[in-house]
Amino acid sequence: MKSHNKDLFVTFMKIGGFTLGGGAAMIPLMEQQVVTQHQWLSHSEFMDVMAVSQATPGVFAVNMASHIGYKVGGIRSGIIASLGVVFPSLIIILLIAIIFSRFRDNRWVEAAFMGIRPAVVALLAVPVFKMGKTARVTWSNVWIPILSTALIIYGVTPALIILVAGVAGFLYGLTRKDNQQLSK
């Protein structure tokens, strides 16, 4: 368990320290680390946590860290993973606040970010296609992702979409008699 906690802290510190652009931008790295490398969650479990983290209050990345930590090693590991993901922010922001308050205007920093921003967009597009398979998107339910994309671009808040989808799934589950037909 101890080594789990150290792994959790270091992994989530990497996730917090190497992703620009906040919540959604962390997903590709988080998936690579949590699912592919450490195998703390399966692909489909990872997607479930994403849905729940979007629908619950708070900061998305911290909610993800809380759940993953909790699943690996209980409440204490949940706390450790959450602290890991906020730790780099704390250090970096404090350094900037104390030392470089003119950081934003530095042309080298700006140049680096001009290179990084398009990469962030590409990194977000990768899981869209990868996760389509895990989520069992087929011709019969492809309208769900398309509709949710359209609604968000139209300005509907993601939390509302998740809640509606969750309630719809709940009602769908109540009307089903069999327990086997829905694959995991």
Next chain:
Amino acid sequence: MIFIKLFLVFSYIGLFNFGGGYAMLSFIEQEVVAKQVWISEAEFTDIVAISQMTPGPIGINCATYVGYTAVVNDPFIQSIGAPQFFGILGSILATISVVWLPFLVMIWISHIIIKHKDHKVTRSIFAILRPAIIGLLAAAAISLMNIENFGHPSTQTNQFILSIIICMTVFCGVFWRKWNIIYTTLICGIIGIIAYGLIGI
């Protein structure tokens, strides 16, 4: 006392923020700039810019920075002296305050999910949720394909072309060749420094 107020305000922001990082920014603005007047509009704009361009969750970056600035600006703290030290305490307090209540909610929900994950209702909920999540990701990627991130096609043509090349290359590399995301991001930063900083295209 500024620390007690910080704790209460940021606990409140954490618990009632449902819209992710950008929604949290406007929530913090309402509470901290408009209601409490801890920091000025101009200070807040700078904080938002820095929160966006530094690594980490935007909501956490912003809370950390606001916690520091609010304490440093506080007249009582200034009268005691050593505002930077108290500012560091303020930033840690703001960060923890914004996180602790959602953490408890999340642990409670995680417990239920892990316990009932094979129940047909749980499975049905996620059978609908998973495709919806794909939509959320797609929307995030599409909405970021904008002039601010890629440059303007006619006035900043060089930047626009380089951005498209970077975007396509990174997509193919990560999708098919499983490139390491951290190194990829660092290399793109170096490309940016060379192209825009040194060569000046």
